[in-house]
Amino acid sequence: MPATCPRCKRNVVASRPTCLYCGAPLVEKTAAGAPDNEVKRRMQKASTDPADLVAQGNAEMRAGRTESALLIYRQVLSIRPDHAPALSNTAAAFLRMGRHEESVVCATEALLANPGLAPAFANLALAWLGLGKSEAALEAWMRAQELDPRLGAPPLVALSKAFAETNAIHRAAIAALAAAKPVRARSLFMELVSRKLARAAERSDAGKRLEAIAGELARWDAAAWLSQARLMRKDGQAELAVGCFDEVLRLEPDQPEALMEKGQAAFQLGETALAANGGARDASTERWLGQALECLRKVVKRNPNDAGAWKLLGMSAFMMGRGLEAEEAMARARSLGAPGQATLSVQITGVAEGAEGGRAWLATATELAQRGETEEANRAYAKALELDPTIVEAWLERGVGLAMLGLGEDALGCFDRAVVLAPQNKRVHDYRGVCLTRLGRAEEALESFDRALELTPGDGSVIKHKGGALRALERWEEAASLFRRALQANPELTECHALLADAQEMMGQGEQAVISFERFLERSGNTISPQVTEAKQRLAALRAQKPAGAAEGARAQSKLAEAEALKAQGKLEAALHCLDEAARLDPAGPEAPFHQGNILLQLGRIAEAGQSFQEAVRRNPRLAAAWCYLGHCQMLAGQPDGALRCLDRAVALDPRDAEAWINRSNALCELGRVVEGLESAD
Template sequence: MKFFRKNPPQNVAGSREGSIGISASGIDNQPLTEKDYEYFFLQLLYGVTQGWDRVRVSRFFEGLQHRASYEQWVKWLRGFGENVLNLPDYNPELGQAMVQLSQVESGAIGKMSREIGEKLLQRQPPAPQQPPAAAHTPVGSNEIQVWFARGVEHLQAGDNSTALAAFDRVVELDPNNYRAWINRGNALAALGRIQQAIASYERAIALKPDFPPAWINRGDVLFDANQFQEALASWDKALQLQPHDPETWYNRGLALARGQQNWELALASFEKALQLNSDDFQAWFYRGVALAALERWQDAIASWDKALEKQPHLYDAWVNKGIAFQKLGRWADAIAANNQAITLLNSPVSPPLPSSNTLQLITVVSETDESVAVTTPPQSQSQLLEDNANLVQDNSQDSTILEKNLDTFKSPQLAALQETEIIENQEDEIKQIQSGQAFDVLVEEIQHSSSQMNIENENVENLEKENSNRKETKMNREAITLYNKGVEQYNQGDLEAALASFNAALEIESNDYDSWNGKGAVLNDLGRYEEALAAYERALEIYPEDEYAWNGKGNTLLAMGRYEEAINSYDQCLNIDPTFSFAWNGKGDALSNLGRYEEAIACYDKALEINSQYPAAYNNKGSALSNLGRYEEALECYNRTLEIIPDDPNAWHGKSKALCDLGRSQEALTCFEQAVKLNPNNYETWFNYGIALGDLSRWDEAISCWDKCLEIKPDYRQAWVNKGLAYQKIGRYGEALEANKKAQELATSSNSDSSE
């Protein structure tokens, strides 16, 4: 989950403005004026410094194309650059932001922006100007006041290097000027010199420990350095001195959530902030996030509704409402919320929420102790989010394409909300691509069901062992012949013929527990689980010490989702034969499905200790390791399988997913290609193949993969969801709505079926 700091006030009189964005009233069909171009371009630069990626930047221009073409933007930017470069001002903040834009805009605008930005950054900062009046007077209070005022002026103008020089002069003249030490810290923080900034704030605190701005600013910078516990301690001290500050309560909530995952205390802080300022839409938004983390979905929706009352164009709130509605099974409401989010994408009206790792609010102290706030310049702001993140994780992340960023935050209850989302239904998780901005695509790496992996091959081997161990008895030889024929047919994949042979054998010898086992294996592979279970139980009635029947029963219970009962069956098998590697593998699968991955890995290791050439155990261990985030170890497992069976499609699929989780999506594509070549009928592989392509923003190809998935499994709702959101990415909103409609129909049908 991405946490976002508040946007600062923009004027120096102490008033607080809302989040910077493009107002709805600014949307019309008139060509952009010169003033409009500059206004929107500065908003674009602001968005880039907040983490906008290529897709969001492209959408920015698409949203304004009815007022200005791309070529017109290029022409305007050329003139803008000439004007800026002709000005004598030293403006590294603008230069840095324009260079950042070139990293996410590869066209003519990006190239031109880089050229302008680099030229701005090559300029040298001016030497601090001598105060005109004090230059000829002895050092005294008047000179200190002049330097102090000059420092505040430059700090508010974003000229942080000059401001720092001015405040250095103040503390040189008056080492006990705690206000100057605070503002010196502000300038250092804006320049990215975090540790020096903290030291400057601490010098101010040592001089005047009862002055709240010093504690507040120290907390802000510590938060941006991910030192959450220290930030909390600093803000708590500020609140002892100034308990009615809603901003600090809000920031405290963010630190409790992000740093400690303490959702109850975070919720209490957000609620305190809202008691003091009920008009703060961001506090309402994050209150909803905290409630969602506590699985209080209805309350979370109410909180996001309050945020939307204050800020109707808050895209993220609509996205999160959709997720909460899905959690509650209210699919129609979920689709409606998502469609509302889509509507906002047609124009850049949704105000961006500032990034969590960006120093957003620092208090500039005047000589009269009045505090104002200034924006931290772009060069001290956090870098662009990378995805995948958490496609999100994330999340990625998000990861997050999913939320794979370290910045992407997950809780056990709330896999990801806000910019990195996870939407879950009763069958699967859908992981959202985190773009780091106000647009996301829901995608998922399917947790490949280990319960079905290689069970068929295990049944083949089990039947062969049973056949080789079969003792000559007084049984009818015709029954034995039919049993052996059934095993051979099973091995050839002719399941219906094998079933007929086992049934024929049982007509002759109804107490032949081996034939009951064979019948159970066939029925299991045919998906007729209740009948398979009955066959295994009949075998165990005849011979309770049959390890093969206990293992087969465990496999069927596993396929039915009855994991605890499956574990019990595997344990019964292992009590009879502790070296039964198939049972260790099956038990690991059941534990994995229960989320008990460490125990599952121990079982897979036991299976591999018994049989080091057991591909299914390597694959399943790789899946469990991936679920624990141990992707490098998972990759080793899949590679080990491929050493044994180079053409194992499950191993290629698993390896592909591990590479995606490691952010190596380009390498993953080669593995996915091999997986679908070996097994073109696996809808899960096509689905995840699409995710890897989405990671690389190759949306048309991703859609083609999801189309392949849907050819195999037309009712796979997650593929429709992802198709719809991929269409959003490329601006094909009509097709996005059609895909959403299909997903909604499938969700409604699923709900109707489950209620009958």
């Protein structure tokens, strides 16, 4: 049952340490079947780290001890009331106990803490389904699937399928009306009504059966699914076998036997569909052969000497009309074949050479890139360039693919070659500049962007990218000016509002930054992305930064003085508490977080110290000492690139700061720039 708030008398979820409405401490109620004293004793001795506690709670859930798990999650929430995973897992525990309303509340609170937590959406969907609210359940489930397509919940999958079928019938009925077929339309509408009336009964009966089946299958491991898949193949049920192989790969994504055998089964299905269709490819053929290609590419990547996999890959590619890929795979298979082995029966003919072949490989690479197969696309671009090294588009796109794979220097080589081939092409200079910026060579990037803007002076994307290079160099005013220019050139460049807000905040223009963040979020709509989440957090922080009034300012100064006295006495934890209060009283002043950072650094809590110094420079971007210590923290954390940027900022603000120059010297030496490091030390 819910706990009752002693102050406002409202019912709230018992897992919360405080009331959701008024903040008062809650009266703990012991549920029936609660853990015994031994469990509580073990919890008291357990770690107080939220992550460790959540892991313990999850273990209790897996063991079927839901009440014990719930007690552990409550302990996490007593430490961190906004701990999203603990709130989501509490919702899951309530689901298992049939307490759906409380599950809805917990899942919702988890999403308020972390809007991108897919399991919380899934738990919310199951809770709504338990309360009979199918539409709300479906909406939450769709959001969960968008965030993590690997999530599975049979009742929700069945619900999605039922809604999809109903929508298809509705569309067909509308189409029948538009085509002046009233009898057909009436029949479809009648079926639609009957489905909606029967949905509750279907859910209660079929849903229970699905849950029973899911409970059984949830206990299967990858080996069990693999055995079942092989039995299916032996019985000639290749399609069911593919489904079982999918379960193996869900549990172990790179299981080599499952990849190879799924590829074989999918190839068999594709070959059968092709024959049944008189040799013409249709959706079914492309579906199965596409799955075969996906699996077999992974097999040969894992084991490049598997002749059988190369052969099957070549045959699948040939049937899909991918002659170039088929030729390469067949050649690899022939070269790996054992001496005396029979030659492959499939021969590929008509494959173009030279420039024509290069263009054909470019088309294949583009198709692979559009499907998200970056590594395969890069191989195809390389083949295109091998046949015709003058294709500028191939150099550019291969560079983009290499950058996506984290191979920045290799990508830069591609862009350099593209510049030589097409010096009048704006894109080659733009791409090169973006690559240099990401490699930390922003000064060089500016030259590329300037060249691109000479060719197309009003290109908003290039202007934005140049602003990004200036931002990396912390030349905030120039960056802000370019972001405004980019928006004038192309108002659809929504990201520029966030980049402008970042520059304005770093220049201490809090009010303007608020406006820019609001514009960014308004134009982003319902988009879910890390950038949107960060913008919301920073906007909330900026709105909370109201200058302290006279009374609050005096109390803040008093707390700062008290913290200094406690620090002098060696009472560092007490000093931190005083500084927390000072930061709360004066949310715009940098002194409290700066002193917090110094104490945390003294305690060896490097990550927390870095966060405090980051907050200090956010509140006052011209505080040179905070930039210096932030750089020192990043050096201790093994991030010399970030440290150098902070220390460059520190010496620019205060050229007489000897400590900043020495720390900068250490960062340069760590990066291998020893001569510059010695100059900095001098």
